Amino acid sequence: MADAPPALVVASNRGPVSWQRRDGQLRPKRGFGGLVTALGGVLQREPGTWVSVALDHADREVAAEHGATAFEEDADGGRYRLRLLDVGDRYEPYYNEVANRLLWFTLHELWAAPFEPPGTGWRGPWEDGYLPVNAEVGRAVAAEADADRSEVLLQDYHLCTAGESVREALPEAAILHYLHTPWVEPSYLARLPDEMTARILRGLLAADVVAFSSPQWTRAFRRCAIEHVGAAADGDALLFEGRRVAVDWFALGVDEGSLAESAASGETVAAGDDLDAEIDGRLLLLRVDRTDLSKNILRGLLAYEVLLEQHPQLRGRVWHYGHLNPSRQGVAEYQTYLEACEEAAARIKERFGESTCTLFVGDDYPRAVAALQRYDVLLTNPVMDGTNLVAKEGPVLNRRDGALVLSPRAGAADLMGEGALVINPYDVEAQAAALHAALTMSADERAARADLLRRAARIGAPEDWLAAQRVALRDAVSRRGVPS
């Protein structure tokens, strides 16, 4: 055992495998995204367990089959050791109320003042949903971990307080908590009830390493820990309750293999033929996003409208295609927001012609990939975004040296800012000016910038991204008790 690699224990809300019932059987299917690529790959070679929460009926059936024990599952050529937690009625308050409403809105500065956040009703879902589910995940992680030899990797804002339960059960555990979201300044985080602010920060500080996707978020997190729970700065790390907690960032780059595979698929090729007909020789101004409030879709449309107002010669020569993946349409603000986007698109079509602008709302990944291959300008203007992977995947997939218009409040901007046109996401007029510059850029400048963008997007490929985190985690553990 002495030479065996440390066992990984990963915990995230969504696991690497989902199930679908076909022909009376529950059939496993691997998920996608950088996390599954990075961790799924490593877990093919090293021992480890992935703890996650049962999200739907099929998950719950699988969980019921295995009870409180881990099990192995093959999916799409990989084998995974899984522990799936059915948290019952607590799922709704844990996931929809606290994680995706209270925390998501707070961490992306999405509350509509002066009425939001609603000042009542959070303690129930917090106490009866978020905290117990996190504790259950933490206990399951501890049960799967080997105190001396495991590396525990906790994922994202759903599990902010799970680390406390791991630490309580295994005081010596090596724990890294990665936040895929942004983080906010102390004054904004304080819109949460005080005990939640404190508990979330203490929960994260139970890790040895708190990791983000951008230095913007590490700075904000450090200030929150200092102002709200009295942590002390120690270089870039924090001292908290006699422990040293590293706070670091690890940019996640594109998964080239999986992108290449998607690009080569027959579905993508067919979708590309359809798109070519629609583009019809015009310049393609593209956005590809979930319909999330943080993505700033509406201001992008308004910027396009200003562009066509100010530059009549572009009318008829540009097609703005918004490829929108519907998201959280059960949340009233998301519905209202999508309606406002659709109204803006309708107005633009009425003013400048039916074929000026198309919003596609649906789930069609091959079409998204084909569009990314073909854009002249890609607009990624989120008001806040942990990374914004589209801003990285676009340049790698694109075949036209397309330009990138990018918000500095996306984590992607740290590395992609040099090749992109960086714009203030709140300033519609500045975005219109950047879109004009991008659409009229010389071929030489486009090529030079596209080269910079491709290089930057490849930094932090999923397996490198994970390896860097594990190095940081081992370093943090090795420095325990060593004065800095």
Next chain:
Amino acid sequence: MADAPPALVVASNRGPVSWQRRDGQLRPKRGFGGLVTALGGVLQREPGTWVSVALDHADREVAAEHGATAFEEDADGGRYRLRLLDVGDRYEPYYNEVANRLLWFTLHELWAAPFEPPGTGWRGPWEDGYLPVNAEVGRAVAAEADADRSEVLLQDYHLCTAGESVREALPEAAILHYLHTPWVEPSYLARLPDEMTARILRGLLAADVVAFSSPQWTRAFRRCAIEHVGAAADGDALLFEGRRVAVDWFALGVDEGSLAESAASGETVAAGDDLDAEIDGRLLLLRVDRTDLSKNILRGLLAYEVLLEQHPQLRGRVWHYGHLNPSRQGVAEYQTYLEACEEAAARIKERFGESTCTLFVGDDYPRAVAALQRYDVLLTNPVMDGTNLVAKEGPVLNRRDGALVLSPRAGAADLMGEGALVINPYDVEAQAAALHAALTMSADERAARADLLRRAARIGAPEDWLAAQRVALRDAVSRRGVPS
């Protein structure tokens, strides 16, 4: 001349004197508030000029009479040397659009995401209103100032860029700029168009001292100057373009003389008799505020509703009286907000009885003073507030050792926090709990806290507040060119 005190030149949007037409004559009337008390007092003893903008028709008539020259005016026993600027059509974009909408909403974090701030339409009022009016004020200040001997005191967010014009005309001028508002973190300030963010910061950094009412705002300002325009930290000061700019805070306390005078007036006594009848032996839970979004009136009402839900024994024993001074009812958000408050009050009355709750919306200063003398609990829960003078005036006027429930995001909390019950302004349930604690507090604790509150409220009396600023300004000027 060598021994004459330095001449003060003050500039603010609103001057110390206003005029009303009575019997065909324009009659001057002194304004009130800490600024007029402090500066008006000093200007009775020292030479100096107050530059301000003509706000209404009467002001403009007076300005027309005097043209581009300063004049003297007697008002309510004081004599003032005034320079009044008629800025014509630029007043609306300068004051209502940029200052009171773009800047006020930004500096109090009031924008309703994801739709606000509107991303277009600001450049016109900025370029045609705010900048030229500020330049005109700056030039008028420079014209009134003596390069070597004057101390220039610029006031508030209306005049963020005026300092640049003063500095350009008089490179050696001693300039202090006091902001009476809060200041926000770099990420929130960035909701302004980039060039406005930079220009505002550069404008303020043209001063020798940038002054705020709370260390919370100085910290945020320093971070903005560092992140947005590349200033460098030098202890608590900033280095910017070869100059050292002190960033300091000066808490403004109550004007006891003027409060005592108001308390003793016949109108206040009569208003108190009316109030006593309305109170009718119940506990008085009071708020006194402008109907500003930042004051958080609605969550205060919701907290009162939760209180009555949770503590039936208090029903009929407490009267919540909101004394609201109507403000900016021409701005749609303010109207909507006041309507929401009135709806909440109506619902509370319907649920718990007509006499449970009263919202008074009007301008009745004697009644406000009488109410402050009589509260058992004063609620001051702003989401952000430069100072919140009511939280200081209340304890000095109050005769019942009333308790104070106070937001930490009011500048007042720096000094008043020890005696007050400090609550998260976003957390309605925590506010309800604090109201309950305040209403049921023992007489001993009330008395001990009231004593702390009165002492804290007296710190920074207007003349002391001004004197401290002038000391800081002379200190900053004396350190020019001296390495730190």
